[in-house]
Amino acid sequence: MPAEFSFLADRPAMRFAQRDEASRPxxxxAPDGLDAALAELPPAQAAFVKAQGFNAGVGQVALLPGADGVEGALLGLGAPAKQARDRFGLARAAGALPEGAWKLTGAWPAEMAEEAALGWLLAGYRFGRYAESAPPKARLVCPEGLDAARLEAIAEGEAFTRDLINTPASDMGPDELETAARLLAERHSATIKVVKGADLLAQNFPMIHAVGRASPRAPRLIELNWGGEGPALTLVGKGVCFDTGGLNLKPGASMGLMKKDMGGSATVLGLAHMIMATGAALRLRVLIPAVENSVGGDSFRPGDILTSRKGLTVEINNTDAEGRLVLADALAYADETPADLMICMATLTGAARVALGPDVPPFYTDDDGVAEALAKASRTVADPLWRMPFWEPYEAKIEPGIADLDNAPSGGMAGSITAALFLRRFVTETQRFVHFDIYGWQPAAAPARPKGGVGQGARAIFAALPEVLT
Known part of the structure; x- marks a missing residue:
């Protein structure tokens, strides 16, 4: 491991060049403007562009030679239909250009300029904890009219999320997740407290304790608070640092990515950084139930009935549906101090992936205004989301009869919806509540998103907050 690695480390490749720095254009x-663009170039440069096979595809680069080397470059925008299918496509340029500072020229629509600028920063991410990997050396001057510090804070929050998810469980258990939260709190002068081990029972967090008690790495509830004025925002993130499935042991193929089962906690921590780093005028509370779902003599069992913090009883029909259990206690605790908005983020169900694939996380809310704001923001900042329903007729599926709730309804259908309905039972009807069922993983490399851990939903939430917390 490189000695300099640390969470929230400064990453020069994810920062803009200074606006007064010497830069190349x-x-x-666009494809339909290529002939006109070539006509404006000196004949030798135009011939060189043609020789490179440049057709102005999304993110394609053509270098322009000069007397002292490369004096500039063309950047392909692609056709509108291609742009819509190629999120952060312009970020390809970051890895294709020579070292130095570059400046976008011309008049750019604000949304396109922001996506291009943020994508460039995100393209500089590398997870270098266990093997060196050099980021691009080309740097971008932040386009005029954009808030460079805000975009850098967003990129840094996303890098924090990715680092946490990418770190294997050998180095990212409940202890290390707590340490990461403490580092974040220290950086932003936030307060933090932790309820751990047997104290979870003494302070009435029985389901967090039950899920994590079989592991030698003690379960805990991490709480971070920041800000003294403004509307109250509570973020709750699932922190299952590794999920074996418990006594309902996962097959090996299903266990391979379970280091990412704390992706909800990683995402809310990254979002918390964005909020605090930009000095948002709100009161922030972050709750993370951090556990490892292990197999041991003290494992909770199929058929057990657990009593939650809220007093609702839960029949355990599958120990691999543990995330909703730890979240339930955390949500009940959060609900005891109502907020203007409560958000839950979790890598909760495979059903969500079957429905929407790895790129589009569903979210659930009863508040149409919040849903509309999130949907609008997701399009604006290229952070896809899709609203799914709290479908009332499915409530019966989570009521087993022997207890108030069933943690794993039989039948295998509507799994993401029934999980969302389960969580909603621990939040009062008057509380504005949104639940995100994220994946937290990029299966194959794409522009600005290397294969591995990835934040989902955080940027859309961050963009929507000014509207939903007015």
């Missing part, structure tokens, strides 16, 4: 060209 990066000239945007």
């Amino acid at each position: 990066l000239i945007p060209v």
Whole structure:
């Protein structure tokens, strides 16, 4: 492991060049404007662009030679239909250009300029804890009219999330997740407290304790608070640092990515950084139930009935449906101090992936205004989301009869919806509540998103907060 690695480390490749720094022009060209662009170039440069096979595809780069080397470059915008299918496509330029500072020229729509600028920063992410990997050396001057510090805070929050998810469980258990939260709190002068081990029972967090008690790494509830004025926002993130499935042991193929089962906690921590780093005028509370779902003599069992913090009883029909159990206690605790908005984020169900695939996490809320704001923000900042229903007729599926709730309804259908309905039972009807069922993983490399851990929903939430917390 490189000695300099640490969470929230400064990453020069994920920062903008200074606006007064000497830079070379990066000239945007759409396919239907390519002939006109070539006509404006000196004949030798135009011939060189043609020789490179440049057709102005999304993120394609053509270098422009000069007397002292490369004096500029063309940047392909692609056709509108291609742009819509290629999120952060312009970020390809970051890895294709020579070292130095580059400046986008011309008039850019604000949304396109922001996506291009943020994508460039995100393209500089590398997870270098266990093997060196050099980021791109080309740096971008933040386009005029954009808030460079805000975009850097967003990129840094996303990098924090990715680092946490990418770190294997050998180095990212409940202890290490707590340490990461403490580092974040220290950086932003937030307060933090932790309820751990047997104290979970003494302070009435029985389901967090039950899920984590079989592991030698003690379960805990991490709580971070920041800000003294403004509306109250509570973020709750699932922190299952590794999920074996418990006594309902997962097959090996299903266990391979379970280091990412704390992706909800990683995402809310990254979002918390964005909020605190930009000095948002709100009161922030972050709750993370951090556990490892292990197999041992003290494992909770199929058929057990657990009594939650709220007093609702839960029949355990599958110990691999543990995330909703730890979240239930955390949500009940959060609900005891109502907020203007409560958000839950979790890598909760495979059903969500079957429905929407790895790129599009569903979210659930009864508040149409919040849903509309999130949907709008997701399109604006290229952070896809899709609203799914709290479908009332499915409530019966989570009521087993022997207890108030069933943690794993039989039948295998509507799994994401029934999990969302389960969580809603621990939040009062008057509380504005949103639940996100995220994946937290990029299966194959894409522009600005290397294969591995990835934040989902955080940027859309961050963009929507000014509207939903007015």
